[in-house]
Amino acid sequence: MNEAIIKEAKDKMDKSIEAFRQEITKVRTGKATTALLDGIKVDYYGTLTPLSQVGNVSVLDAHTLSITPWDKNMVSVIQKAILIADLGYNPLNDGTNIKIPIPQLTQERRKDLGKLARKFGEDAKIAIRNIRHKAIDELKKLEKNKELSEDLRRDGEVDIQKVTDNHIKTIDEMVAHKEKEIMDI
Secondary structure (H helix, E strand, O other): OHHHHHHHHHHHHHHHHHHHHHHHHOOOOOOOOHHHHOOOEEEEOOEEEEHHHOEEEEEEEOOEEEEEEOOHHHHHHHHHHHHHOOOOOOOEEOOOOEEEEOOOOOHHHHHHHHHHHHHHHHHHHHHHHHHHHHHHHHHHHHHHOOOOOHHHHHHHHHHHHHHHHHHHHHHHHHHHHHHHHHHOO
16 A cells, blocks of 8 residues: 555656756756757648657757758748847848757856756655545555554654655756756856
């Protein structure tokens, strides 16, 4: 009984970390990465389609992204979608490809992005603590219904706390790594 509750809590915490990992990759670091364009949708003949499905997105150098559409008629549509996304990029269209220069980050902007990374980390930690709280409530409910002894409940709470601590430590490490990445010039 305990193991099932602990396993379920761990699985949910793992999903929270994965969601956090996806969220934090969208935070700019000053270096070009294809993840910067992940949220952009292009009007592909009437259907909103992710940018990565209408062309090849690649990194030319540390400060330039390149998009090569599979359909040459989509060049201007992709350029327009990037401008509409309002990410602060100025895509350059050469007729067959789109190049996106990634501007250098100012020190102030780097600090703001560090705060944003910490905020995302704090949100993920809150989600993990909520999962811990629900799992402990389930254990208490089982004890109240006489399906679990007090000792087993306490042991379960200790195990859930260990899992929670490990996940929070992972988030702290990811935030520290992202902040270091952002502050590197």
